[in-house]
Amino acid sequence: MRHTYNIILTTVFLSALTSCGVVNKSYKSPEMETAGLFRDEIPADTTSIATIAWSVYFHDRALQSLIREGLANNFDLRIAYTRIQQAEANLNIAKAAYFPGVSLVGQVNDRQTSAGANGTTILEHGSQQYSLGISANWELDVWGKMRSQSKARYAQFLSSQAYRDLIQTSLIANIATSYYSLLALDEQLIITRQTVTLLEENLLTMESLKEAGVQNGAGVEQSRALLYRTQVTIPALESQIRLMENSISLLLGRRPGEVHRNDLAQQSVPVDMATGIPAQTLAQRPDVRQAELSFRSAFELTNAARANFYPALTLGTATIGYESTLLSSFFQPENIFANLIGGLTQPLFARKQLTGNLKIAKAQQEEALLNFERTVLTAGKEVSDILFAYRSSLSKNEIRLKEVESLDTAVRYTQELLMAGEANYTEVLSAEQNLLQARLNRVNDKLEQLQCSVELYRTLGGGME
Secondary structure (H helix, E strand, C coil), rough: HHHHHHHHHHHHHHHHHHHHHHHHCCCCCCCCEEEECCCCCCCCCCCCCHHCCCHCCCHHHHHHHHHHHHHHHHHHHHHHHHHHHHHHHHHHHHHHHCCCCEEEEEEEEEEEEEECCCCCCEEEEEEEEEEEEEEEEECCCCCCCCHHHHHHHHHHHHHHHHHHHHHHHHHHHHHHHHHHHHHHHHHHHHHHHHHHHHHHHHHHHHHHHHHHHCCCCCHHHHEEEEEHHHHHCCCCCCHHHHHHHHHHHHHHCCCCCCCCCCCHHHHHCCCCCCCHHHHHHHHEEEEHHHHHHHHHHHHHHHHHHHHCCCEEEEEEEEEEEEEEECCCCCCCCHEEEEEEEEEEEECCCCHHHHHHHHHHHHHHHHHHHHHHHHHHHHHHHHHHHHHHHHHHHHHHHHHHHHHHHHHHHHHHHHHHHCCCCCCCCHHHHHHHHHHHHHHHHHHHHHHHHHHHHHHHHHHHHCCCC
């Protein structure tokens, strides 16, 4: 009998060794062709702005201070940390399945008999049995099911960290973009107020010319209307500034209030925007890593679903302790007992359910793979779009500067001609209005370039300091 028992154990063990390789497939990261991922780009240099720490990439000390505050207090980032803690707890639960569940078991068994006489029932004292011991339950991971589940949990844990990284890169980019927008609004407000001062002086000039009989009342009223049209934009700009300050305060996890800042003139637009090679970008971007880890988790859960078709070898209950009818001699050596129950469970009538679970796991794995591929293509699109927008915006700088200089000259010339009686008021008003718009457009151009530099930094995976 003992010989037969050993043969069975050996057979089960050898079957496990030969079958594990079939049940559990080894994970391999999904491969995807990255050539041409960045449109019109053939990068060969591995240098990338994403490897630069955010405290170095952003030179403005006021902006650095805001980013530090955001990283410490932002609610989305703090929520992401709680998700990491949840994923870590789930991982520990999965790891605990490798070990037996051990518990302390105590029991009192009081057995009494009954005797009847004259229609009555009397309970007579029988016997009492006392037991105290340690019980263990354990399922042996023969087919690697629990190992695969643990690996899936580990991938989910890493995915929660990648999610935290994704929130961090987005937070840094949002703070920087909002900060630059606030500086641009400040600059537009300054330009508008300067223009209002200029228009007020022009209105006084037009009134003097009218009194001298050089200009008519229509010219004065047109000048006054342009002044009012410009003045009315100031409250709107002030409102936008206040709203932007409140938005930044929310990103920082603080109450609405004033935001300390510098001015737009102190901000420099980066010239060298190295992207590195596409494969490097994919390794750096948190959303790509998160998508790949989701695929890895689905892959391991498919392994676990496949392992459910094979028999489960369990150490159902293993108990060791003391058992006696007398408490006075309870801990005597002769009262020690041990009990071992093992089992081998092979699913028979649940096969349709197991087959369905495996199909679901495979479909979820395919879904995760497709999501990964889409994330990679989205990353390439974002980098390509921002690179083109950035270079297109840079190409406007020289032309815009010439436009502002020409319009500034035109304003001076038309004012001189007006004083000499050789130009009418419409030419002066048109030149002044065009100059204001060109100066505002120049501010927008710089804001666009600063925001492109932030977005490219984010899309390449920067900000993981």
